Amino acid sequence: MGWFQRNTEGITTKTTEKKEIPEGAWYKCPSCKTVVSAQEHEDALWVCQHCDHHERVGSTEYFALLFDNGKCRSLAPKMISEDPLNFTDTKSYPDRLEAAKKKTGLNDALRVASGELGGNPVVIACMDFEFIGGSMGSVVGEKIARGIDHSIKKGVPFICISKSGGARMMEAGLSLMQMAKTSAKLSMLTKAGLPYISVLTDPTTGGVTASFAMLGDLNIAEPNALIAFAGPRVVKETIGKDLPEGFQRSEFLLEHGFLDAIVPRSELKAKLDFSIRMLHASN
Amino acid sequence: MNYLEFEEPIKTLREQLVQAKDIESKNDLDMTTTIVELEDKIVEVTKEIYSKLSAWQHVLVSRHPDRPYALDYMSALTNGEFMELHGDRNVKDDKAMVGGLGEINGQPVMLIGQQKGINTKMRQYRNFGMANPEGYRKALRLMKLAEKFNIPVVTLIDTPGAYPGLEAEERGQGEAIARNLIEMMQLRVPIICIIIGEGASGGALGIGIGDMVMMLEHTWYSVISPESCSSILWKSWDHKKEAAEALKLTGEDMLANKLIDGIIPEPLGGAHHNREEMYATLKSEITDYLKKLMPMDADKRIDSRIRKFSNMGVVTS
Ligand SMILES: [Zn+2]
Numbered sequence: 358m359g360w361f362q363r364n365t366e367g368i369t370t371k372t373t374e375k376k377e378i379p380e381g382a383w384y385k386c387p388s389c390k391t392v393v394s395a396q397e398h399e400d401a402l403w404v405c406q407h408c409d410h411h412e413r414v415g416s417t418e419y420f421a422l423l424f425d426n427g428k429c430r431s432l433a434p435k436m437i438s439e440d441p442l443n444f445t446d447t448k449s450y451p452d453r454l455e456a457a458k459k460k461t462g463l464n465d466a467l468r469v470a471s472g473e474l475g476g477n478p479v480v481i482a483c484m485d486f487e488f489i490g491g492s493m494g495s496v497v498g499e500k501i502a503r504g505i506d507h508s509i510k511k512g513v514p515f516i517c518i519s520k521s522g523g524a525r526m527m528e529a530g531l532s533l534m535q536m537a538k539t540s541a542k543l544s545m546l547t548k549a550g551l552p553y554i555s556v557l558t559d560p561t562t563g564g565v566t567a568s569f570a571m572l573g574d575l576n577i578a579e580p581n582a583l584i585a586f587a588g589p590r591v592v593k594e595t596i597g598k599d600l601p602e603g604f605q606r607s608e609f610l611l612e613h614g615f616l617d618a619i620v621p622r623s624e625l626k627a628k629l630d631f632s633i634r635m636l637h638a639s640n
Numbered sequence: 641m642n643y644l645e646f647e648e649p650i651k652t653l654r655e656q657l658v659q660a661k662d663i664e665s666k667n668d669l670d671m672t673t674t675i676v677e678l679e680d681k682i683v684e685v686t687k688e689i690y691s692k693l694s695a696w697q698h699v700l701v702s703r704h705p706d707r708p709y710a711l712d713y714m715s716a717l718t719n720g721e722f723m724e725l726h727g728d729r730n731v732k733d734d735k736a737m738v739g740g741l742g743e744i745n746g747q748p749v750m751l752i753g754q755q756k757g758i759n760t761k762m763r764q765y766r767n768f769g770m771a772n773p774e775g776y777r778k779a780l781r782l783m784k785l786a787e788k789f790n791i792p793v794v795t796l797i798d799t800p801g802a803y804p805g806l807e808a809e810e811r812g813q814g815e816a817i818a819r820n821l822i823e824m825m826q827l828r829v830p831i832i833c834i835i836i837g838e839g840a841s842g843g844a845l846g847i848g849i850g851d852m853v854m855m856l857e858h859t860w861y862s863v864i865s866p867e868s869c870s871s872i873l874w875k876s877w878d879h880k881k882e883a884a885e886a887l888k889l890t891g892e893d894m895l896a897n898k899l900i901d902g903i904i905p906e907p908l909g910g911a912h913h914n915r916e917e918m919y920a921t922l923k924s925e926i927t928d929y930l931k932k933l934m935p936m937d938a939d940k941r942i943d944s945r946i947r948k949f950s951n952m953g954v955v956t957s
Binding site: 433435436437438439441442444445446447494495496498499502524526528529530531532533534535536537538540541542543544545547548563564566567568569570571572584585586587591592595596598600604605613614615 | 802803804805806808809810811812813814815817818819821822825826841842845846848849861862863864869872873874879882883886887888889893894897899945946949950952953954955956957
């Protein structure tokens with residue numbers, strides 16, 4: 358266990374055991390190759406203390422990090438995808454879903470929960486990249502919609518932690534329209550005068566960037582996260598040239614005016630807490 | 641006239657018809673019987689071919705080089721009295737996104753759409769109908785202008801996607817599209833969206849939030865093009881036909897999945913086979929929608945727009 362208490366009371370879904378590394382295991386930073394014990398790595402919130410590389414983590418870790426005492430209540434935890442288009446490429450969509458569920462222990466690429474952050478009630482949605490590349494299908498859209506509905510009903514801020522390869526092709530048009538759906542709900546949150554803080558983490562691309570991830574009252578990113586509409590490979594193919602150093606990384610987006618702040622994971626909770634107090638103090 | 645591969649039988653008959661007419665005029669012969677027969681046959685064969693187009697063939701028709709483009713419709717719908725309005729007031733004037741004012745049956749309307757080029761030079765000038773962020777921001781500026789003066793908005797969608805270039809990313813392509821989605825949801829004037837050709841992904845949706853979202857009969861609308869889908873999921877460019885089927889991208893499929901509000905029929909053989917008929921149909925459809933949408937209370941119209949998009953998707957709770 359890390360320095361924070363991992364209390365999953367109220368979460369009815371099975372939590373992933375993926376990050377539970379047996380004692381004595383080691384972590385080698387893919388960026389600077391520094392080796393630390395798995396325990397040290399977890400204590401550092403999966404951030405390399407030598408080069409600041411932020412390892413990708415999922416909703417379990419973010420919920421534990423952000424909710425007070427890691428305590429939260431999942432909204433619609435049992436919601437699962439159907440296969441309305443009867444989609445098959447080299448594999449059938451139900452087979453892909455089954456494999457993803459087995460691999461991750463998750464029901465889809467996003468979880469949403471209510472709880473307290475710094476003593477203030479909030480709703481937090483968080484994407485899981487491990488589940489079909491964090492792709493957005495009907496479940497991701499519907500869970501965000503329900504999370505925002507809950508925020509409006511309770512009059513509390515909404516936070517979404519994005520981490521996605523973009524649209525889920527196997528839901529085609531249905532997937533595309535989740536961009537519209539989430540934006541529709543966010544427009545209602547705005548009307549209700551409630552804050553929406555978007556946290557962009559590595560990677561946030563495609564239809565997620567072109568909808569809710571870029572629509573925060575505050576757009577906050579983790580350091581060096583890839584944030585793009587068209588991914589670097591596609592851009593490179595389009596222009597036929599090598600891309601400049603740091604292109605489409607958090608620091609690049611901040612310089613071009615699309616982020617309010619870059620916040621390291623170790624400060625994320627404190628900065629969210631501060632933002633909520635600033636934007637939502639009198640409520 | 642350009643013909644698609646599956647239109648080969650139509651092409652042959654049309655060539656025969658031209659020959660027959662030629663013979664008649666040059667040799668002073670009466671070819672009436674042959675000509676009438678050929679004309680009937682052309683209609684019959686065209687009907688036969690067009691009644692069972694595959695998904696991929698719909699994609700091909702939607703990209704037909706002779707199809708009318710946004711500015712053709714804008715001019716025709718407003719009887720040639722269309723005033724194009726340029727620029728996003730920020731960076732530049734995007735030539736792939738056009739817009740402006742005109743009257744449709746006496747009602748001032750703000751028309752906005754992606755524009756493709758009619759020849760190699762113009763295709764480059766129009767960036768193949770792929771808008772940059774300033775295009776989406778120009779579209780939003782025009783929508784806000786329309787809102788200020790209570791003018792309904794009609795968007796004409798025809799794009800292979802938002803431009804995936806370096807500067808597009810620098811200037812926030814994702815943010816520009818996202819901003820349009822949320823702003824269009826709450827726009828206080830009626831919005832009618834019509835897919836007139838290709839409806840590819842976020843680039844199409846960026847001007848695609850409306851009270852009525854319609855597809856012309858031979859168009860497609862999806863999250864990705866069949867070619868890109870093939871390359872990503874099949875890891876090869878060879879499966880575009882299967883990808884087109886799998887994506888359920890035709891008007892019929894999109895309507896069945898409750899993702900659009902309806903389909904507007906095209907003239908036999910596609911919009912380009914009878915432009916005047918296409919323009920007339922579209923004009924009368926838009927007039928009908930406006931009659932229905934204009935008298936509605938703005939808040940109620942926005943509520944039902946939001947409810948419609950909020951209901952999209954299929955899940956098991
Ligand atoms: Zn490192």
